[in-house]
Amino acid sequence: MRAFKRLSTGGTLLAWKSKWRSQPGKSPLSSSNTKVCVVGSGPAGFYTAQHLLKARQDVEVDIYERLPVPFGLVRFGVAPDHPEVKNVINSFTQTAKHARCHFYGNVNIGKDVSVEELRQAYHAVILSYGAEGNRTMGIPGEDLPGVYSAKDFVGWYNGLPSCRDLNPDLSPETAVILGQGNVALDVARILLSPIDILKKTDITQAALEALMESKVRRVLIVGRRGPMQVACTIKELREMVKLPATRPEMLQADFVGVSEALSDLPRPRKRLTELMLKSATELSTDEERERSHQNWRSWGFRFFRSPVQIRPNSDGSRVEAVRLAVNRLEGSGEAARAVLTGELEDVTCGLVVSSIGYKSLPIDPAVPFDPDKAIVPNQMGRVHQAPGLYCSGWLKTGPTGVIATTMNNSFDTAKSLIEDMDSGHLDTSAAKSGAESITDLLAKRGVKRVTFPDWEKIDDLERRKGEAMGKPREKMLTVEAMLQVARTEKV
Incomplete structure (x- = not known):
């Protein structure tokens, strides 16, 4: 009352209901x-x-x-x-x-x-x-400058308001992505994609400009188990293999015994592993020569490795390397477990993206x-x-x-x-x-x-801004900007 x-x-109570409940084109609802x-x-x-x-x-x-x-x-x-x-x-x-x-x-x-x-x-x-939320690795150094969660990194280039100020440092030549799922491959692909491809998408202009200036030329995608347990799907792997101006960079030792085990794998896993194996071992001499050209970028899986420390530079101001524990597998197939061997190795890098899962x-x-x-x-x-x-x-x-x-x-x-x-x-x-x-x-x-009609005003403006830039849309990056458009009369 x-x-x-x-x-x-x-007006009446009916007017009150109309003010708060009705949306254009909707029928009255039964109580x-x-x-x-x-x-x-x-x-x-x-x-x-x-x-x-x-x-x-x-x-x-x-x-x-x-x-x-x-x-x-x-x-x-x-x-x-x-x-x-x-x-x-x-x-x-x-x-x-x-x-x-x-x-x-x-x-x-x-x-x-x-x-x-x-x-x-x-x-x-x-x-x-x-x-x-982000799953954390629970290792020393994961809060260093230059270390980002995949969730935040993806939110940054996709225009999530809470990530608009992430401003990742893309000046290092080598990036390490921890995790080998589809999100990890998305991040790797965005880091290495030619700008001419990205500028036709709905990536935010701020991210596009940062990637235009990026010095990242090499991306390593690290996982604790082996090629036959990798978490990505064949679609994402195929996109990496076909990415223009890039070449795969694998360790032959990671694929020992894989070809002999192919016949026992389920069909989807077999196709995925075959493509991975081919990209790791079957480049022709001409292809290798061309892909080794200094303007080409590289990407590669690193298997049987778990991060144990993000190492800082000499003054502790940012990441300098990732220390990895080398694993061996116990068991086989999807149930195989990674077991530490006691061996450690350092990978020099200036950018780390943790892609171990959302929560x-x-x-x-x-x-x-x-x-x-x-x-x-x-x-x-x-x-x-x-x-x-x-x-x-x-x-x-x-x-x-x-x-x-x-x-x-x-x-x-x-x-x-x-x-x-x-x-x-x-x-x-x-x-x-x-x-x-x-x-x-x-x-x-x-x-x-x-309301949804309010959203359609935002949608319309984003599309029009994008069209003027030759892309599907240019997203608004702040809640305040969204609300301002939502409150306006639609033209």
């Missing part, structure tokens, strides 16, 4: 609908919403996002030279424009609104906010959280000892797989929720206020939400 009085000069809230607008959030909206006509989904812009790691994590992967944004946009779906950006759950307040307002709350962080003290696994404890997406609370995506499983993996994971969580509705385990009999009460709380707390 207080909210009604505040707006009484502007008897089951109201579901999704926290996080990355792939996990949108795929969960998609499945719920398709499966049930009586479900209404509100998606809350900390930033003013949607799409999470599709916008901020996918490499700029992978535009085809970003096509999922088209289907996410259709979901956001669905009559029973609403997007609320610039709302920080756990700070602006508590999870308990969401649970009071919605029949079900699904946490899908991903993995925003989820707790969002609210009221939500169960396993700090060791960095996930919310759950059974098929149902949060332990918290009826009506669910999770999907990396928060549910840890940071594994690709977007398709997240899609299946999220669909499974949606199925669990639907099963709970059908069985009566989730009580949907009582009416819930949903976004109406949450937006009232936000208004009282001075939080200005961003």
Whole structure:
């Protein structure tokens, strides 16, 4: 009633509802609908919403996002030279424009609104906010200048506001990437890609200009196990092999016995290993001569090695080398374990990127959280000892797989929720206020939400700026700039 009085000069309670709830092109919603809230607008959030909206006509989904812009790691994590992967944004946009779906950006759950307040307002709350933290190596020197997490480095060239000031030093000739997954190869590829390729992508102009001045000519990608356990996929490896003006630089000793073991490998692993082996051993004399030209850059895997120390230069002002422990494997295949041999070696470098994985962080003290696994404890997406609370995506499983993996994971969580509705385990009999009460709380707390039409203003301006520069878009780098555009009247 207080909210009604505040707006009484502007009309009726219906006007208040319209002010906070309506979006252009949306149909009025039934108060008897089951109201579901999704926290996080990355792939996990949108795929969960998609499945719920398709499966049930009586479900209404509100998606809350900390930033003013949607799409999470599709916008901020996918490499700029992978535009085809970003096509999922088209289907996410259709979901956001669905009559029973609403997007609320610039709302920080756990700070602006508590999870308990969401649970009071919605029949079900699904946490899908991903993995925003960094896994640390726990070795001396990892905080030295010149050492970066892959998450922050990727966020820097992709325009994540919190990473805009990273300003990595790209003056060293050699970079070492610790980790051999797809993100590690993304970083290596961006460091070595010709500028003419990058300038046609949505990489930020600030990152593009820094890479234009980069002195990095050699990238080593380090992993603790061997070629037959490497974590990247064949697509990313093939891109490295075909990268213009680069040559592979491998250690023949790392591939001893690999060709003899190929026949026993599963087909995907076999194809990946064959390509790696070919790139390591089968360059012709002419190719080797050409690729050894001083203007060419190089990249290579270093297997059977674990970082034990990041070594500083003489005055301790920045990184000078990575000390690696040499490993041997016990066991075989995916189950093989790296065991220290006692041998150490130093790799001189001035840039280190740690790509050992993202991790989820707790969002609210009221939500169960396993700090060791960095996930919310759950059974098929149902949060332990918290009826009506669910999770999907990396928060549910840890940071594994690709977007398709997240899609299946999220669909499974949606199925669990639907099963709970059908069985009566989730009580949907009582009416819930949903976004109406949450937006009232936000208004009282001075939080200005961003709707999907507001996002489309940002999107439109980014595209127009990008078009003028010959690229798909030029991203805004600050929340303040995003909000300023979101508040303007669309021209």
